Amino acid sequence: MDHSPLTVDYLGCAGRATLPRAGAPVDYASVPFAALPARSVPESPNYLRQWTKAGKHPNVRPAHPGDRAHLALGGTLTGVLDDALAERITATLRSGRYADLAELPGDLVGCLVTDDRVFLFRSLFTRDTLFYKQSGHTLAWSSDPADLIPDGLDRLDRETIWRICRGDSIFAYPELGMLRPGHLLVFDGVSAEVVQYDRITPKPLPRGSTARDYAERAWELLLAATRPYAHNGHIGLLLSGGMDSSAVAAALVANGADVTAYHLATDDPLADESEYAREVCRYLSIPFVPIMTDTGAGHVNEGWRFSHPYNHTGFRWLEQIVQRVHQDGVELLTWGRDGDLLFSPAPDYGVCDVLQGRLSWSEKRLMLRGLLCSRWTLTDLLKSVRRSYSLAIDASAFGDYTRHPDFLVPMPGVRFELPNPEFVPEEQTTDLALAWPHGVQFCSPMADRALYELMTGMPRAYRCISYGGRNINKPVLRLMLEDRLPPMIWRRHGRLWLGSPHENFCLNHPQALAGLLGPDSLLAGLNIVDPAQVVAVLGHPLSTRRHAQSLICTAMTELFLRSLESRTAHPVRS
Template identity: 25%
Template sequence: MCGIVGFVSCGSQGGTDAESREWLLAMAESMIHRGPDGGGVWVENGVALGHRRLSIIDLQTGAQPMVDACNRAVIVFNGEIYNFAELREELRSAGRSFRTRSDTEVLLNAYLTWGPGCLDRLEGMFSFVIWDKEKRRIFAARDRFGKKPFYYTLQNGYFAFSSEITALTRHPRLSFSVTTSVLSRFLAYEYVPAPESIYRQVRKLPPSHYLMFDLERCPDDVRLERYWEMPLPEAESSRRYSGPAALEERCEELRELLRRAVRRRLVSDVPLGLFLSGGVDSSAVAVTMASMVDSVQTFSAAFSEESYDESPYARQVAELIGSDHHEYMLSAHGCGEHLPEIVSRLDEPLADPSLVPTYLLSKASRKHVTVALGGDGPDELFTGYEYYYGFRIAKRLLRIPEAIRAPAEWATRFLPASSNYVNYRFAARMFLAGLHCPTWMRVQRWLTALSSEAQHAIWKENRAPDLDPGTLFEPTRELFEAYPSDDELGRAVYVFARQYMTDYVLMKVDRASMMHSLEMRAPFLDRDLAEFACRLPLRFRLRGSTRKWLLKKAMEPLLPAEILNRPKRGFLIPAAQWLRTSLKPCMDELMSEEALRRHNLFDPKAVRRMIDEHHSGRVDHRKALWTLLVLHIWLNNHSPTIE
């Protein structure tokens, strides 16, 4: 796991090699947390590649940038190729020789042997850049689900890339600005959906894509190509899903795919452990991992607020597998103390409240291990979120005449409010908001922090961007309509996997862990296992109100019923309560009338009204206020030019 950075000068206006080396070192230095074990740079005739290394495999000879034996190509690589040992043998048979034990050299030789076709053979998480000297071409790629970040910009005669935007901003000949339109999108999504970034000049390479940039064609735009797509669900009438024997066969197939995925992710020359929440996903990884190694170190967070606390379940699984279990108690005070520090270190704002416990758990775990496995993936691919069931319920409710439905909807305003994990009034309000919007927008509307209507109320009239819902949520609509099936629930699953998981969940995990130089691995995002999940008929993932149905059936022989059947709890924090207590001083300062006038974006009276409504308990504005707070912490620390 590492940080990569570099740039190519397209013309005579580029700096000297000495200047390029100086700039490159400054850019790489900004990502030292991604690679504290070493660094390297390679500069030649206007091409500059840099690397920060977190040593995981081949600790002695895997340094980068790496040049192949024939001096034809140079690579910088972030991630892990889990099947590199098998690929090395295949490449040796094809005549390639190796000087190291590293997966980096395997990847470089794979490109030189198979070109872009090498991507279909890779199993791993990665973003990498290869400078092909012979073709004078940049070849870059990102893994299938986007676990590893990749940003790029083409401006002022330079093509530049990095693992984090902060590194790009260190280049003295590149400029960056933020638009109000992307800020409004952040306020809606709580993140910036790909391929946009927070900066107008910077793009994200989408997952499952590679990039070509030919120096001879500069300054033409870069060329992007998709190399993998999520397969469609198979027909439920298929023999694979008919009869009790077929069900047990699918359960065993799933268990074997998980065993293979976990085994691949145990390859490491440094200590590794597991993030254990006590949910079915991380618990499934835990029992699988425990069957393969003599001793497992597990790490979990506990909350002083009972309705958010999963630690008893994590302890139950830890006792089941006999792990060396580490539990860390988190509190409101800890959150308030660390939130400004965490957000200020982000290259892009991210308003996922679980960023805080993930950051703190990563910090504590790094004292014991360098690599940790986690349970990310099943909620999106096996339909674990309540939104999937809500999607079906909404479709049924809309068949009821409005005259009958309307009184029941009106009555939801009298449901009890709470700052606990479950707030029935808040949940009902969000559900009804999604019920009355177009189908393509429904799930995203349930996730939205500040809707078009909410943003109309707070933006200053002379600064407000286009807040039409079709414009604001255009990235969701494009994905929803790109799915090659008319099944609306299937489309919603696709959007979750392609957008929410990549740009929200996986970004959070990457940033929070890499701030402490901790590598996270996700067995459920193994290609074979993910493709198995995608091919499952939706009824084998969501049956009645049971989410992740087949995964739970497959785990019945391995996990106790209390773990399999308990209500799902996300890795969240008591945001509603903390905004009224420990975080109130921070919010009052950053969103005071004086502070808001300084940024000149939002109406101070409208924002104050929202804060007062939340503090009084009249309205639960937890998502909106948390997102606004994160944005203002980020703006204050990065001071971008806003167009």
């Protein structure tokens, strides 16, 4: 049994190097992380900054494992970062044995600066990444993309910003490179080579294994994945009341973790999940801390500043969570982030998954019969025999092009793309603007190699089973929780109207949105928002409800542009 604690003191890093260095020193410092605009980029031609939590000793080891190599990390480490581990990372990169990085004990990003090369790497299961850009013989990188775009307003991609306002979950800085999971970059002063050093290898159970077999094995692996968290003192859990976060809660308690559940509560009966979250905590005997979500005027705050657009509606709620856990002295906040990726139907789910799956003929007959009794038409089912047609994605909702919100200036032909799980903009923004400045680290125990290997090898048909006229999503997760949580949790079917509180905010505070998106807004100046149409949308309740999410996303994008304006020497306001 692994009793190693987790180390979450290393938040991220930033640096710049011109190669070859020819003996030029590296300006290295280990400093507490500060959100922009309090943080400035050093003027040194060669520098490296290791960002740590506020209140930690600035000389967190190892500052540099050798005089000629400088290392910085970010993410979650299982164990401690001592000289031996630093030297191991350094030797692995210098020798070109990149595949050995997959054996590092944790979910990490990092950089190593030597005399003749710079290495950037990102492990397969961390949500953190590094952004970079090359200019001649110089490479600059950072966990915060805003460090690399000092004149961002002058170089905006209008289509990208328009898409973010529409609701697309995409990166705002197309000119920057971004490390993908399981990849590293090697820069030698001339070129930057990107290498994949790690990938998921599916490891299914033996042929003939059932969905229940996968459920029991998944539980064993979740227990192993959460075990290190049990040795980290008091930790927090962001508990929605859904199956993913509830499964993490059950596994943490089974390992004896000292955990407190934090729940985003609402007085809107259409979106209230507190009954489920409270029952989980009662069943597991863990403290339940409901935090009443703010849908007042402060739901969108003109004082917020972002390094990247927060393309979601709940920034204020996460701000409340982070402030409360920080007040309670909690540094590690877990959640069920990877549950959908592990257990939900794949985006291209269809009849082909049943026909081609490693299933018995009796299982296939039952599943096909269930599909015939489901909400899908026979035409849809027949189309999904081919992998190119999906039952999981409502094609009518997307089509080849997505209808733009009424208040955006039309931009015909801009395609809609599904979110990329390798980079979630709102998660990165949450870290930079909220969590890291408060010394809080979000961690996903389900982001575990063995769990991913098992679930990617599992028959895809086990991710959704149609039975009795219902489509039962995450059946393996439901089986896993059958004897470990109350039936009201794992039998839960259907969804609440989680967007209702945000719609009510837009209905009750139209002046806040009209002020942000008016004629003097940066988005209006870029000809992305039509202020007259904003007023028209806000003037009709049904239209306001229909556009609520995109209204808030657009308002948050305006705040992002104002963040850029505050850092540029040439404001664009007329």
